[in-house]
Amino acid sequence: MKDLNNPDKKVILVIEDEAPLLEAIKRKLELGGSSVLTATTTEQALSYLQDEKRIDLIWLDHYIFGKEPGLLFVAELKNSPKWKSIPIFVVSNAAGAEKKQAYLSLGVDKYYAKVDYRLDQLVKDIQIFLAEKKE
Amino acid sequence: MSPDRSGISSISKAEEELQKFKLAVENASDHIIITNENAVILYANKAVERITGFSQKEVVGKKAGTKELWGGMMPREFYETMWETIKNRKKVFTGEVQNRRKNGEIYTALASISPVLGDNGAVRFFVGIERDITKEKAIDLAKTEFVSLASHQLRTPLTAINWYSEMLLSGDVGPLSEEQSRYLKEVYKGSQRMVRLVNDLLNVSRLEAGGLIVEPVPAKIDSLIAASIKEGKFSVGAEKEIPVRFERSKEETKLAVDSELLNQVFRNLINNAVRYCSGRPNPKVEVSLDKRPVDGVNSLVIEVRDNGIGIPKLEQGRVFEKFFRASNAQKAAAGGTGLGLYISKTVVEKWGGKIWFESEEGKDTAFYVTIPLTGMVFQKGEKKLA
Numbered sequence: 007m008k009d010l011n012n013p014d015k016k017v018i019l020v021i022e023d024e025a026p027l028l029e030a031i032k033r034k035l036e037l038g039g040s041s042v043l044t045a046t047t048t049e050q051a052l053s054y055l056q057d058e059k060r061i062d063l064i065w066l067d068h069y070i071f072g073k074e075p076g077l078l079f080v081a082e083l084k085n086s087p088k089w090k091s092i093p094i095f096v097v098s099n100a101a102g103a104e105k106k107q108a109y110l111s112l113g114v115d116k117y118y119a120k121v122d123y124r125l126d127q128l129v130k131d132i133q134i135f136l137a138e139k140k141e
Numbered sequence: 142m143s144p145d146r147s148g149i150s151s152i153s154k155a156e157e158e159l160q161k162f163k164l165a166v167e168n169a170s171d172h173i174i175i176t177n178e179n180a181v182i183l184y185a186n187k188a189v190e191r192i193t194g195f196s197q198k199e200v201v202g203k204k205a206g207t208k209e210l211w212g213g214m215m216p217r218e219f220y221e222t223m224w225e226t227i228k229n230r231k232k233v234f235t236g237e238v239q240n241r242r243k244n245g246e247i248y249t250a251l252a253s254i255s256p257v258l259g260d261n262g263a264v265r266f267f268v269g270i271e272r273d274i275t276k277e278k279a280i281d282l283a284k285t286e287f288v289s290l291a292s293h294q295l296r297t298p299l300t301a302i303n304w305y306s307e308m309l310l311s312g313d314v315g316p317l318s319e320e321q322s323r324y325l326k327e328v329y330k331g332s333q334r335m336v337r338l339v340n341d342l343l344n345v346s347r348l349e350a351g352g353l354i355v356e357p358v359p360a361k362i363d364s365l366i367a368a369s370i371k372e373g374k375f376s377v378g379a380e381k382e383i384p385v386r387f388e389r390s391k392e393e394t395k396l397a398v399d400s401e402l403l404n405q406v407f408r409n410l411i412n413n414a415v416r417y418c419s420g421r422p423n424p425k426v427e428v429s430l431d432k433r434p435v436d437g438v439n440s441l442v443i444e445v446r447d448n449g450i451g452i453p454k455l456e457q458g459r460v461f462e463k464f465f466r467a468s469n470a471q472k473a474a475a476g477g478t479g480l481g482l483y484i485s486k487t488v489v490e491k492w493g494g495k496i497w498f499e500s501e502e503g504k505d506t507a508f509y510v511t512i513p514l515t516g517m518v519f520q521k522g523e524k525k526l527a
Contacts, residue, residue, distance in 0.1 A: 024297055030304045037313055099296040103401055103525035104354070119527075121296040121336050125304045126311065 016040045016136050017058070020065040021051045021079075022097075030125060031065065038129045046070070048079040055083075061092055062136060067120075068098035068105065076100075080112045093135065097128060172250070172271040178228075178264045180205045192250075192273050194243030205269060211240040214247070227256050227267060237274070248275040285346045292343035292527075299339065302332040334476045341480035343527040344405075345463065348487050354522035355492050357397035362441065362512075363389040366428060369404050370411065383415045387428040394430060396441060397516030402488050405526055406496075409481040410445040410508045416474045417506070418449030432514065435495055440511035449473075451502040460498065461486045469502065485510075488526070493518035 018035055022028040023046045032042045043058065045051040048070060055061060064083075068076040076096065083089045094114040098105070099121055106117040115135065118128060166173055172192045175184040185200045193200075193211040206212035206220065215238055226234040235253045242248060250271040257266040306329040308314065310322060317325065347353070370385045411426065418424040424447070431442045452460060456467045464479040471477075489496040493513050500506040 024301070026301045027297070027304065030301070030308060033313065034304075034308065099293065099300060103527075107525075120300045121303070121339070124307055126307065 016062040017043065017060050018063045018065060018132070019043045019045065019051060019054055019058075019061050021045045021048065021070060022065070022067040023047070023070045024067075027067075027120075034125045034129050035065075035132075038133060040132075048075050051079070052082075055089055063132060064092055064094045065132075066094055066096050066098075066114075068096060068100040068109075077108060077112065080109060080114055084113045093139070095128075095132060095135075097123075172269075172273070174200070174205055174269045176205050176267045176269065178266070180267065183266070192242070192248070192271070193240070205267075211242065212238075214239045214241055223254065227254050228264060231256050231258060231262075231264065238271070240271075248273055249278050250274060285350050288342055288346040289350075292339045292346070295335070295339045299332055299336055302328065303336070306332065337476070338478045338480075340527060341478045341484065344484050345480055347524045347527060348484065350524060352523035353488065353491050353520060354525050355399050355402060355517055355520035357399050357492075357517040357519055359395055359397050360400050362394040362396055362398065362403075362430065364393065365398070365400055365403060366407060366430075366443070369407050370428070383419055383424045383426055385411060385415070385426045385428060390430055394432075394441060396512055396514065398512060399492065399517055401526065402492060402517075403512070406485045406488055406510060407443065407445075409485045410510070413477075413481060413508075414445050414447035414449065414506070416449075416477065417470060418447040420473075421449060424448065435511050438511070439514040440494070441514060443510045443512075444507055445510075446505065446507040448505045451504050451506050452498070452500040453502045457498075457500065461496075484526075491518075491520055 016039075018040045020028060020031050020035070020042055022031060022044075025046075028044055028046065032044055035042050043054050043061070045054060051064075066076060066079065070076060070079075076098070080094060080096075083092065083094070090113075095116045095118070096106075096109045096114050097118045097120050099119065109117050116131065167186050169186060170188055172188045173186045174182050174189060176182050182200050182203055182205050185197045187197070189200060190196050195210055200210055203209055206223075208214075219236070219238070223234045223236070226232050233253060233255045235251070238250050238252045240248055240250055251274050252269065252271045254267055254269045256264045257268060259265040306325050309317060309325055310329065367387060367389065370387055411428070414426040415424075418426065427444075427446045429444045429446075431444065432439070433442060434440065435442060450469050450473050452467050453469060456465075459465045460467065461482050463483040465483075466477055466479040486496050489510055494511040494517070496508070496510045498506060498508045
C-alpha cells in the first residue's frame, strides 16, 4: 500500500467476494502497473472510499453479500457528490442483459460478463480507459 | 320382418350407440362441458367435478368461464379474444388458462372450446374441453430454474479456471516448459468449451421461460456486422484463423434492430461457418447483405456462406432442433453444443424474421437470416439473453 502515494500509479479498488478471483484480479492489475485495494463487502469498500484520498477506478462484482448490493452500492456512490465521478467497471457473472442495462442506466462506465472475457483484456481496457480520461 | 320389431330394434341400437358416447364423455379424464350459445352449462362430465371441485349439479345452469365457477381469472382481453374466435369467427379456440378450484386453489388448464353449428350456420352449442396441466407446468418451471441456477453457479469456478490458466500461460508467475504449456492449453480449451455450453444452456432456459425482450433502435447494420466479425476474432479459438470476407453495402443499411440479439445470432452463424470449414482446403467464409421480399415481406437478408463440410441431406430437417448435431459435424468438431441454431431460430422468429439454409454435403452451406425492412418487431417481454 506504500504505492498509494506514487502519483503515477493508478489506484483501483476491487470489490469481489470470491477469494480466488480476487487474488487473480489483484495480481494481474498489479502486473499491469496499478495499485490495488481489495474488498469483499460493500461496507469494506465504503470504508476505503472514506479513508483513501485517491481511488481512480472501482472494479465491482454484482454478486456480493445482500440482495442487490452491487446495484445499491452503485446508486449510493452515484448519489454522493464526493464519489460520483469515480469510474466504475462492473465485472459480473450475473446473467441477462437486463442487469447490464440497470447498471449502465445508473451510470457505470462498463459492464462485462466475467466468464466471457480474458483477464488481460479487462486490464487492458481499464488502462486504455484511464489513459483516455487523463487526456 | 314386421315394421314394429325393426323399429324397436333400431331405436335400441341408436340408444346403445348414444349410451356408448355418453359413457365415453362422462368418464373421460379431461374436463368436458357443453353449453348453449350463451355459455350456460347444459352438461358437465365427472372430470369437471374432480378437477374444479364443483359438483355436476352445481354447475349445470350456470355460466361457464365466470367467477361464480372456476373462471374469470384471466385478463379481459383473453376472454374477448376467446369470444371473438368462437362466437363471431366460429372457430376453435385453444389456450392456456388460469382457473380457480372451488377450494380457492389456482390451477392451469389447456383449454379448447369448439362451437357446434346448426344447419343454419348459427352457434347451437359450445363444447369446452380442459386438461389440468398444473403439474406439467410446475415441472417445466423447476427444470428451467434448475438450469438457470446451475449455469450461474458454474460460471464462477469456470472464470477461476480461465483466468488462472490464462495467467500461467502468459508467464505471469514464471515460464512454463513446453509440455506444461501444451497441457495447460488443453485445460484452457476445455474450460472455454464449457463456457460456451453454460452460456448456451443459460440462453435456452431464458428463452424457454418465455417473454424475450426485443428492443429495436435505429442502427447501422453494415457497421454492426463488421464490428461483430472483428470482435469474433478474439473469441473463436485463435488457432483457427479463417478470414471472414464481408463486402459492405455501397450505402450503409439503417434499420431498427436489437443489436445484442442480432449480434448473438450472427455470431452463432459465423462461429459455425468458421468451425465447419477449418482444416479444409482453402477455407472461406463470406458474409453479404441483400434487400428483397421474402414470403411477401420486404426484408434485409443476411447471408453467411462457407465452403465447409456441409449438412447431409437426410439430416437437414433436424438442424434447428435443440441439441441436434449433424453426424459429420460431430466428427469434425467435438466442441459444438447443438444449441446455437436452436437459439438463433427462436430469437429470429421473435423479431419477426426468418432463418433457413441451403447446403450440399462436402461442398458448401449458406445460412440466411432476415429482418423486416420495417425493423425488428418490438417485444415487451421480461428477459434478455444472458
